[in-house]
Amino acid sequence: MKRALISVFDKTGLDEFAAGLAELGVELVASGGTAAFISELGLSVTPVDELTDVAELLGGRVKTLHPSIHAAILARRDLDEDLETLAEHEIEPFDLVCVNLYPFAQVAAKKDVREEEAVDMIDIGGPAMLRAAAKNFVHVAPICSLARYGPLLDELRLDGDLSAQTRRDLAAEAFAHTAAYEASIARWFADRETFPPRLIVSLEKDRDLPYGENPHQRAAYYSEAGARRHLLSRVEQLSGKELSFNNLADLNAARAVLREFELPACAIVKHANPCGVGVAAKLGEAYDKAYSGDPLSAYGGVVALNRRVDPPVAQRLNQQFVEVLIAPEYTADAVAILAEKPGTRVLEDRERRRTSPGERDYRRVLGGLLVQDSDADVDDRAGMEVVAGHAPDEEGWGDLLFAWRVCKHVLSNAIVLASGLRTIGIGAGQMSRVDAVGLALQKAREQEHSLEGAVLASDAFFPFPDGPALALEAGIRAIIQPGGSKRDDEVVAAVEEAGATMVFTRRRHFRH
Secondary structure, three states: OOOOEEEEEOOOOOOHHHHHHHHHOOOOOOOOOOHHHHHHHHOOOHHHHHHHHHOOOOHHOOOOOOHHHHHHHOOOOOHHHHHHHHHOOOOOOOEEEEEEEOOHHHHHOOOOOOOOHHHHHOHHHHHHHHHHHHHHHOOOEEEEHHHHHHHHHHHHHHHHHOOHHHHHHHHHHHHHHHHHHHHHHHHHHHHHOOOOOOOOOOOOEEEOOOOOOOOOOOEEEEOOOOOOOOOOOOOEEEEEOOHHHHHHHHHHHHHHOOOOOOEEEEEEOOOOOOEEEEEOOOHHHHHHHHHHHHHHHOOEEEEEEOOOOOOOHHHHHHHHEEEEEEEEOOOOOHHHHOOOOOEEEEEEEOOOOOOOOEEEEEEEEEEEEEEEEOOOOOOOOOOOEEEEOOOOOOOOHHHHHHHHHHHHOOOOOOEEEEEEOEEEEEEEEOOHHHHHHHHHHHHHHHHOOOOOEEEEOOOOOOOOOOHHHHHHHHHHOEEEOOOOOOOOOHHHHHHHHOOOOOEEEOOOOOOO
């Protein structure tokens, strides 16, 4: 290891890395700002333009795109022809190339960023050097990660060189890095088209997970590169055990339900389905409503709250078995109370934006992805029509819209029963819609909830009157559903005959 080329935008840790290389007798060559940084450290460094005999051009756009640089990177040391070419042109080879790229994704993700600002962050020379070094990894070590600095110095100090395995690992990391970089640029350009001909998704590992859905499955959590936010982007874990695969899946579902409500709300999720949701004037009341909806199912669930947790609420939470708790804020006393249950993973959500405009929904299938717009719109009364009975009063509309918003997050076929801005029975994931109604009614009866005057929401139309008839016989007085069945007239007639109300939303919310 005799000669290193360094060209980095992010200079974090470069002082120690450059000094370590210099101590090992490695000659340092660097581009523009990197050379100035190294020189200020008091280290000897050769600027790139001294090798190329060409000053930086086009305001720095052209610095390293020169045969003296790329031949020095790409030359094969075990090929006489390559070595003769280097000697003929008086080019000394590089043994190490350290490059990190312009922060395109971070700049492009900023709110109201101008197009020229984003374009300026498209790195050309950096990826070219990094890919060249990675191609020639047998002879040149490509470094693009700050986390590699220390371990590589340790290996060089111990062995004087890098092992073949280390070099392969560095090459894999470099190609993954440049591929992800190009993917973020492609994504930014493609955002102007909803479904472009080629969709490139780049994912970055956020963390390893203890296991997958089951203990025999390995697992990790990846976030989408360039996304403005992700599931854990502004989440801090305050206490509790390590998050698991299933915890994260349920956490995603709970946060989605909670985004539907502005008032103090609580959503309890189990196996990706809400089992209890409540809205009230105060957070404690909202939690009580959500929990009482189905206490049996709430056992070991994910609890999501949208207001600060104080000691009284923390005390109530500690009386139950909660796998994961997430809220935007906690008082110090509440954190101390919750820490008494070390099994509860306590998360603080510092994200204040409620939606991610333009976000796509991906579903993995054999050999590919199903891609669609996210079903993220909050429904209001626009487009809804009362097709049977009297128009609901304010309280009735409140319960109907509440049930409809919750229903959107329940696996199809989905039925939600609600009363007083709380769920009292949920039928999820049934192959038959009438079975989903029966399950929701059974859940309500198990908890001895009164069904008189309660409302029902269905994520899709009723194909026959049997489902509504079952609910109406139990005391349901208002139903909200998309409509659109060939037998809508029969369904409406059954509701009219029972003296109940039915609202058509003209929009369904399948969630398979």
